[in-house]
Amino acid sequence: MAAPAPSQHPIQPIAGIAGAVKRYAGVLALDHVDFAVQPGEVRALLGKNGAGKSTLIRLLTGAETPDEGSVKLAGQALDQSGENRTRQASALGVRSVYQELSLVRDIGIAENMFLGVWPRRWGVLDHRDMRRCTAEALANLGLSLDPATTIAALSPAERQLVEIARATMGEPKLVILDEPTSSLAAAEVERVFAAVRRMRDRGVAVIYVSHRMKEIREIADTASVMRDGRIVSTLDIGEADTRDIVRMMLGHDEGKDELVVPRGAGKTLLSVRNIRYLPKLQDVSFDLRQGEVLGIAGLLGSGRTELLRIIAGQERADAGTVALDGIDVTGESWAGMLKRGLGMTPESRKDDGIVPLLGIDENTVMTDAKPVTAYGVLSARRIAAATREIVQRMSVKAPKTTTPIGTLSGGNQQKIVIGRWVYAGSRLLLLDEPTRGVDVEAKSQIYAIIRKLAAEGKSIVFVSSEIEELPKVCDRVLVLRDGCIVKTFAAPDINTDELMTASIAGQAY
Known part of the structure; x- marks a missing residue:
């Protein structure tokens, strides 16, 4: 691994991973990974889907425990297990915003901002304090939303910004943003960048995951490139050539x-x-x-x-x-x-495009049951055959046709979302x-x-x-x-x- 770019930040990293190995059902997701990010540093985390980015993030948030190696946050070993491990990571200042949002649609913005950490006064919920803190966090992102507004009433872009605002509340030390601008327009992207810069100026470390190189160049100080469960290189983004980065991500030159x-x-x-x-x-x-x-x-x-x-x-x-x-x-x-x-793939794959817990097969044939039905009963043999044909045609990578679609990468999920309409003959x-x-x-x-x-x-x-x-x-x-x-x-x-x-x-x- 290339040496990290020189930094003026303190030597003590806010987050560090040493020799991390993580396996899932025989698959090596992380292969002896070393990773460190300094206070006030914006680190881009790059790599194609399946490279190990999500697993690395889950180690930092405490959602996963490495099979080998260690994780340290603010100089303290992350040594708890189960739910206590995520609580420990949160107490040490780790916050995360995922591409798939975690907001509750039918309650207000303020209630979402304080889920699980309700402020109380005289033994009852302090709604006034919730609204005040929420309005302040929203204003920091340039949002003039009423804290009482329900999430269901917001646009996808507004929901994304609310999620980011929630992560900036309190005193975070490390904020992880996973594809934070995928549903945002140019003006809203600038709001996110402004929030990231404010966090950086306060000494907060930010890990920024995105496939958009233009954004990476604008907001990141350094970048770590992952491939096949390893960190291939960590480099200064200002000195990095885009073609070299893509080559590192893919393991070969990008096709013209x-x-x-x-x-x-x-x-x-x-x-x-x-x-x-x-x-x-x-x-x-x-x-x-x-x-x-x-x-x-x-x-x-x-x-x-x-x-x-x-x-x-x-x-x-x-x-x-x-x-x-x-x-x-x-x-x-x-x-x-x-x-x-006619066939249509929706804007939000998670909300409207897939049923995550169902298999690839069920997600594929749900558009038309007739071809896989025999004498009025669904035929497992026909479903499997139809799904195999779509999986092959759409170049989907999956261990078997019954694999829950929610466990696949975003790219493979999207291929099935398109493939179901190909199966239906649209x-x-x-x-x-x-x-x-x-x-x-x-x-x-x-x-x-x-x-x-x-x-x-x-x-x-x-x-x-x-x-x-x-x-x-x-x-x-x-x-x-x-x-x-x-x-x-x-x-x-x-x-x-x-x-x-x-x-x-x-x-x-």
Whole structure:
């Protein structure tokens, strides 16, 4: 392992792992890992899914105990077991914010901020103190939310920021942020960065996990790169070359991105005309052709998800029409659209895309039980055969088809979410943020899957907040802004700078 970059911080690390080994069912998740982070340091933790990042984090939070090696926090050995170990880590100042949020939807922000640590006065809950502390923590992130607002009433971005605000309360010494900006727009990302900088200035160490190299360069001081359960290198981010980092993550050179070569257009499959859905959508019209991948770019909150839900029959537009195969399907139900060959992957994989405790097989065939039914009874043999076909076709890495999908990496989960509609024979796929929270290798695999599906004649709408990925997969890209389609780009002339400019024009940043 390369030596850590020189630092002006104290020699005593706030968190240290020495010789850590961790195995799960014969799989070596961590292989003699040494890791240390100093007070006031922002350390990026990089690596593709399955590299060992999550296991390392779980050692620091006390959620896991190493099979070999030791963990120290603030100079004190983490030596408790079970739940006492996580309590010990928390008492020593460790806080974590995961990509999959842990907020309780049906109670207020203030109650969520103090879950399990209720402040009391004269033996009863001190709601006034809860609201005051919550308002202060939110204000530190630039949020002007009412502490009494329920989590269910917040947008996904606001929920993410509330979770981060909760982690900054009290006197944390180490804050771990796991993909904290995956659901945030540019202005909200800046709020997160501002919070990280404030923590750093107070001497708090921050471990920042992200697949977005642009963000890493902007916020991190140093970076540790993991591969196959080992830390390959720890380096100064200002001196690191992106290609070298990707090479360390993958163990080989990253494949060069190829521009999409436009094919001959097929017949029009989907026609959307003058859709209005106030206040998000004012007047949206476009056509989607057979075998085409159509990207939709736009800022968070621009109405991209709402547009997909209207097409899918999950929302009712105020005005406008939707036609499929030249047939007016305006107002058709979700069930009716499924019968017409539509499939949709949701923006939030955890909340709406998978049933974590069910197997890969059950998650795959839930879209259509008929092909795996014999004489009115589900056939285990047919389910297994159908799932094996999808697993192979989608390049899913899993020990067996009955493995709970929640134990897979984000990339493999997402492949199954897409694959269930391939299994169902859907010819129109609406993909909402299909690469969110997956690593660089899995993204490339998903791009290839989408291009192959298009070559087979399927029509795909691809919505993404990561503008840089649209030229890698789309035949055309529409820019949605101020409720309208303001610009159209066609491959191979899809330029990320022009896409970004068109998306944010007129926005105050």
